[in-house]
Amino acid sequence: MSPSRRFGTSLASQLLRTPLPPSTTRTAFGRHCYHSYDHPPAVAVSYGSTEQAILSAAYTHVPQHGFSQRALALGAEDAGYPTISASVLPDGAFSLIRYHLVTRREELSGKTKTIFGEKNLGAQQLSTAARVEQLTWERLLGNKDVVHRWQEALAIMAQPSYMPSSLKELSLLADDIWFLAGDTSVDPSWYTKRASLATIYASSELFMTTDKSEGFFETRDFLRRRLEEVKQMGSVVGSVSQWLGFTANAGINVLRNKGLRI
Amino acid sequence: MVPRLPVRDLTSRMLPTSSRRQLSTSSKTNAATTETRSTQHPPPGKRKPLTKEQRDFLSSALRVNQAGELAATLIYTAQTPVVVARHPHLRPLMKHMYDQEAGHLDTFNALIAKHRVRPTALYPLWQVLATGLGWGTALMGREAAMACTEAVETEIGDHYNEQIRTLLEMVAEWEADGYEVGPELRDLISTLRRIRDEELEHLDHAVEHDAQKAEPHWLLTGVIRAGCRGAIWVSEKV
Ligand SMILES: [Fe+2]
Ligand SMILES: [Fe+2]
Numbered sequence: 297m298s299p300s301r302r303f304g305t306s307l308a309s310q311l312l313r314t315p316l317p318p319s320t321t322r323t324a325f326g327r328h329c330y331h332s333y334d335h336p337p338a339v340a341v342s343y344g345s346t347e348q349a350i351l352s353a354a355y356t357h358v359p360q361h362g363f364s365q366r367a368l369a370l371g372a373e374d375a376g377y378p379t380i381s382a383s384v385l386p387d388g389a390f391s392l393i394r395y396h397l398v399t400r401r402e403e404l405s406g407k408t409k410t411i412f413g414e415k416n417l418g419a420q421q422l423s424t425a426a427r428v429e430q431l432t433w434e435r436l437l438g439n440k441d442v443v444h445r446w447q448e449a450l451a452i453m454a455q456p457s458y459m460p461s462s463l464k465e466l467s468l469l470a471d472d473i474w475f476l477a478g479d480t481s482v483d484p485s486w487y488t489k490r491a492s493l494a495t496i497y498a499s500s501e502l503f504m505t506t507d508k509s510e511g512f513f514e515t516r517d518f519l520r521r522r523l524e525e526v527k528q529m530g531s532v533v534g535s536v537s538q539w540l541g542f543t544a545n546a547g548i549n550v551l552r553n554k555g556l557r558i
Numbered sequence: 559m560v561p562r563l564p565v566r567d568l569t570s571r572m573l574p575t576s577s578r579r580q581l582s583t584s585s586k587t588n589a590a591t592t593e594t595r596s597t598q599h600p601p602p603g604k605r606k607p608l609t610k611e612q613r614d615f616l617s618s619a620l621r622v623n624q625a626g627e628l629a630a631t632l633i634y635t636a637q638t639p640v641v642v643a644r645h646p647h648l649r650p651l652m653k654h655m656y657d658q659e660a661g662h663l664d665t666f667n668a669l670i671a672k673h674r675v676r677p678t679a680l681y682p683l684w685q686v687l688a689t690g691l692g693w694g695t696a697l698m699g700r701e702a703a704m705a706c707t708e709a710v711e712t713e714i715g716d717h718y719n720e721q722i723r724t725l726l727e728m729v730a731e732w733e734a735d736g737y738e739v740g741p742e743l744r745d746l747i748s749t750l751r752r753i754r755d756e757e758l759e760h761l762d763h764a765v766e767h768d769a770q771k772a773e774p775h776w777l778l779t780g781v782i783r784a785g786c787r788g789a790i791w792v793s794e795k796v
Contacts, residue, residue: 330617334741558693
């Protein structure tokens with residue numbers, strides 16, 4: 297294992313172990329509100345028009361100038377607002393990071409058709425797990441153009457004032473991926489699936505920042521291994537609880553056979 | 559097999575609706591709503607987006623219904639072997655009620671997945687409590703088992719009625735403003751009505767099978783009903 301890879305994983309686990317204030321954990325799973333097909337929300341656009349214009353122009357400067365005030369200033373100039381007022385983008389560089397997170401995530405539902413074919417024909421041959429892997433990989437590729445700037449971005453995202461927003465985006469991404477993959481489970485696995493995918497995504501993303509391989513194939517490998525580990529862990533948890541239930545039932549049945557009316 | 563009984567209309571038995579929330583269909587203040595109503599008419603076929611408050615209501619309604627139907631299937635699962643061992647003639651009734659509960663649970667599971675609502679977080683807790691309640695009351699005897707059904711269905715019936723009323727008010731307000739109502743919400747209302755009727759049918763079966771002869775009936779049903787209200791309150795939040 298190369299030293300850079302070890303750096304990647306340990307930083308990821310450190311980031312993930314950072315204790316969160318209770319309010320943050322609430323936001324992380326608190327946004328899954330009724331999604332209406334007949335009465336959808338009026339504002340489907342995530343940004344106002346001025347904000348949108350500046351951010352999309354600034355975004356093109358990120359590969360060269362990073363998620364920075366410099367990129368924002370250049371973007372504002374391109375969009376025809378030579379001096380950006382602080383009120384439009386109060387979060388500065390973080391608003392550019394959030395723009396990246398939101399647009400790349402929203403792009404995913406459109407890409408689903410391309411990946412799995414119209415009417416999800418291709419998806420029927422794939423297992424949910426395979427579709428999750430495919431979608432997660434697709435989202436990781438969304439970082440391709442800014443990957444050399446992503447460690448700086450992660451440092452900003454980890455600041456206490458931006459942590460809740462960053463985690464909220466991460467949880468929305470995990471939720472979108474399971475939904476787009478066609479998962480319909482609504483038992484306790486709903487929570488473990490989202491939590492483990494969010495963790496895996498965050499560590500894969502970090503791994504990718506140090507990956508110099510052709511087409512990021514090492515990142516893809518890393519992702520596949522992490523998902524495989526979770527699948528195995530999940531089946532252990534599942535069989536333990538199944539075994540407990542089975543043992544309890546068997547015990548009760550033995551007593552019933554002995555004539556006890558329980 | 560089991561005769562379908564005429565469904566009792568619960569409206570007369572409804573508690574005063576102080577606890578029920580009234581949802582505004584507009585994100586603006588009420589004053590603004592009345593003003594819009596008199597001045598402009600939306601084009602035909604226009605549907606109003608759900609407000610945050612309405613979406614929150616629908617999320618917690620689906621979540622609490624999922625938790626309740628999960629509990630109901632588990633109560634019957636735990637009761638059936640004990641009750642049927644002592645009273646084999648009750649097998650078809652127990653199976654009929656269980657099958658309906660399983661259908662209700664499937665309905666809400668599908669709605670939660672479709673509308674991307676977070677499922678109940680206390681799933682394992684409801685599993686343990688409902689199984690314990692079912693098994694415990696069954697061990698106390700047929701009457702206690704039926705008293706359990708009576709108590710649970712009374713609370714559940716009231717609870718579904720409150721949801722139906724809130725949704726009907728919401729729909730009525732849209733229609734008064736000239737907006738169209740999508741099939742999604744109409745279907746939800748008719749689903750809730752059907753399920754409520756089936757719950758009240760269970761209540762009638764329970765009373766028919768001597769639920770009220772359980773001793774001490776008032777204590778048993780009182781405790782279980784209080785427990786149901788507590789569980790509903792918790793699952794609306796968590
Ligand atoms: Fe039910
Ligand atoms: Fe019922």
